[in-house]
Amino acid sequence: MNIAAWLILLLPLFSAVVIGLGAFRSRKVSAAISVGAVVGSFLLTLLLIRAGGELRTSVTWLEFEGLQIDIGLQIDTLSKLMLCVVTGIGGLIHIFSLGYMKEDMDFSRYFAFLSLFVFSMIGIVLADNFVMMFIFWELVGISSYLLIGFWFDKSSAADAAKKAFLTNRVGDFGFLIGILMVWAALGSVGFADLSNALSGETAAVTGLAGFLIFCGAMGKSAQFPLHVWLPDAMEGPTPVSALIHAATMVAAGVYMLCRVFFLIDGTWAMEAIAWIGGLTSLMAALMAVQQDDIKRILAYSTLSQLGYMVMAVGLGSPDAAMFHLSTHASFKALLFLGAGSVIVALHHEQDIWKMGGLRDRMPRTYWTFFIGTMALCGVPLFSGFFSKEAIIDVALQSNLLLFLVAVFVALLTTFYMTRLFIVAFMGEPRSAQAKRAKESPALMTVPLLVLAVPSVLAGYYNAHAPNPLVLCASLVMLVFGMLVANTVYSGAKADPLPARFVWLAKAMRGRFWFDEMYQWLIDRVQENLAKLAEAIDRRVIAGLMVRGTHGTTELAGRVLRLTQTGNLKAYAFWFAIGMAALLVFTLS
Amino acid sequence: MEPLLNHYLLVSGALFAIGLLGVIVRRNLLIIYMSLELMLNAANVALVAMSRFNGNLDGQVMVFFIITVAAAEVSVGLALIVALYRKRQTADVEDLATMKL
């Protein structure tokens, strides 16, 4: 079993290395290796789940007195669930990519990066200590960077990749300090040791440490105020958006919080986490209402759903968060892949106002997208219904204000998803590409069909009888949202909202101007600090001090040279005076 | 009157001062050179006198060395002055200031 666990981690790494070292010359071999690796990991995961029980195995990476850093695998219920999501959905997305990336000149590089990502993601899932998690945390960041910037010739993609990486780095900074604080307080970085050290005592970890660790999640899971990178990350290929920026990597933050829940439980950090989650979900849902790019709408929706999960953790229910994480992973991946299928059919047109009438032209994409939308809106009996219900239920029991936020977000979710669905798929085609759209090949539609199954059914493994109040509230919101969206957008040729709510629509479109604010802050603070440092370097250190020393030396030389008259007699005279003075001094 | 050490030292000092004055005020290299010799010999006088009055021969031995070395030095120095004169047609130190910046 240990070998199986290690293989799950190492197969994708092997794939990435082999492709990188030479297999990239053949597109077919690269694709086969990469898909084989992730499918192999999935099968091994199923094997582990069948075997049941927990498993721990580790090798030492660095060892000192008082600090031991392992590369260790921890296989328990939590990591098994996440492994299923990562390798299962990852496998489907690999297969979808075979069709989506068929035309790309860097097909092999794409699969190498994808394998690298799967490796790093599995590393996070299996990590049994903080430092290993941090290592893979960074590796996931870099694979995400490489994939967002996959089409790096395009300036926008390169910029988006840079932004994503740097925003994540800000979060990682907090994460690292948090790890150091926990280590200093409890003397270990291993989750098992930490949990032992904490048991029986009152919380030894301060809220600050907990909050700093949450900062890591804030970056990866794109929570306010580090949410700005996720929408831009849509510059990457669509399957990447589905895998990394919807199903797995962005969920890593939530996963990590669940993994270390025992550390933060009971500190003030919980409160902060809940509010940040709620705020993010509300803000992102508002922004989603006024986006026109099909992928961006889904991106904001992802943000909003991640906010739900983080809020659930903050309110003390990691189970609900993980539940929503797993269902969300499948239906959001489905939605993204559906969007990818549409984008390919429309020759990389992403504006929903240039779509329309795709229902008859792309039936399989249409129906699977429909299922995804239903699941996301939380229509009863679809998977999203159960998990969203669970979160709203948690909110109702612990924080009324957040409950109201959650319900309002549910309304917004229904509204913008219905808008997306009606505008993109119903009505008449609004562009030449939309008229000529054809259904995507089987390589792409089969993963859609497969993903549709868990999107419907995934909720049942953890279904509870819903709280009547929650059920009522969310059903009302669902029906209301759908009706409003239907009235506003049915048959519309352009978005009518900006004309009616000028300022609100503008703010939503402008994403509440966070990017501009950050840009201003970076320009003002960071750039000026850098300018100051460079000025000091140039003027004070290299100028005043170095050239000053040089100048003083030279000046002294010039002055002293005046005494060098070249007159022998003068020298003799000074010499005699000097000797006389010396004599006087020594003799007296 | 029995000559005392001080008398010898006075003579030596006077010789030295005359030599130094010569070095400083004269312009002709040859004269300066002779003045230098005068200063050397002033030192010799002092050394011999010290040796005599302290009953120690070290000073006289030293004088022998000085005389021999001075002889060698004079020959080299004079040769240099002559060579210089041939090249520059002058032995005046005021004119020999090419080293000055």
Add this chain to the structure above:
Amino acid sequence: MDWLLIIVLLPLLAAAAVGFVPGSQLRTIRGITLGASGLALLGALIAFCSFKVGGGLQFETKWTWVESLGLHFHLAADGINIGIILMGAIVAFAAACCADDITHRMKEFHILLNLMIGGILGAFASMDLFFFYFFHELALVPTFIMIGVWGRGANRNYATYKITLYLSLGALLALIGLIGVYVQTGAESFSIPDLIAKVRETPIDEAAQQWIFPLLMFGFGILVSLWPFHTWAPLGYGAAPTATAMLHAGVLKKFGLYGLIRVAIPMAPAGAQNWLGVLAWLALANLLYCGLVAVRQKDLNQLIGNSSVAHMGFIFLGIASLNVIGLTGAVLVMIAHGLLAALAFGLSGHLYRQTGSLDMSRMGGLLRQMPLAGTALLMALLAGCGLPGFANFAGEVTIFFAAWLAGLKTITVIAAWSALVIGGLYMMRAIRNILHGPRGDDWAKASDVNPLIATALGLLLAALMVFGFAPGLLTKGIESEVTKIVRLAKPAADASEAQATEVAVR
């Protein structure tokens, strides 16, 4: 086998051999240099593999030179320097591979290059204070000449003056300190193990330690571009020929750090206790301030130079923590950074040869134009911002732990910010400007690296990743030696610290 003797002598013999070859036979000259450094690398690899962890001094060569003064020609390796010697040999071979951009007066260049390589390897292998210093100077003097004669750019002369004056000053201060150590111990031996044994019994007078340590700290510090004595580094490396920059930034520069760990701390522990606080703040200045300066650079070489100065901050911080974790991390970063700096300067040298300019605003899309060099540069820049998988990360993260343990919390927080965010910022900007985006107009005809340089770069990258995946290969040996130094430096504090850890664990 006396592997170290072979490693040190090979380049010196090669220097002599090149002297007898007519200057017109370019291929022979290059062959000699490549052969010598290649064999030295092979020797270093064998020595590294057959090294026994915790086995004290190994591969010893000890010849008495001047009995009465206690001068010995003494080469030996322990856990600290075996890794550095291996790194030095790798970098030396890579530099020899990258030296083919020199065509003018090639013979002289190769003589100096071989001298420099021999000096570098000798300095790190010497266990005798005299030869330790002598070999360093033997490597340093050719550096100046190489920058002055074969350097590039309009600022070449200024850069040569600056680097010469700075480094001579540093070496001089360190020399005074070393003489102080020799005189104050009264050991009548220049052998470092003898001196350490001596101070273990009778430590140097505390008052004397208070001036010996700062002398060594600033002297060695200037050699490593300690803030505020750092401005020579970016300037000098910007003007230096590729091979020289690789060797100096990669290996020779580490001499100062090595000296701090090997000589200054064990000889003057009481002085160290007093002054390491200052060093920690200066290290922070290196990290934060030079990182900020790096953000503003528009020239690739200036950026690498400044970031390299910033990285020195990690090592100083590790040393300033003065615990086993920190010193081990410091040596680890020394090795990692050596490989990385050589890689970065090797690549910038290749880029410079393409268009004669390293202005980043005129570059772009080079990942497409030169896939091999581009990928290597991408990996180098990512390693530079501390990506796991490269040895730099392992060292840096250990240093953070050590600094936190040593109670330098404020410094650690700011250092982490500079490392993760500011480091990320300038590296990402560099990638964005150089490798990504549409291709710069001047670069249409740029060609990728030739197989020889590709081998060199591949070797450096491979070493970085091997030590990144398995830092234990280095840390085990380093830790066993460093523990002795820490115990010597703070016998009392060590015990209480161990107790504190124990309490924490419980």
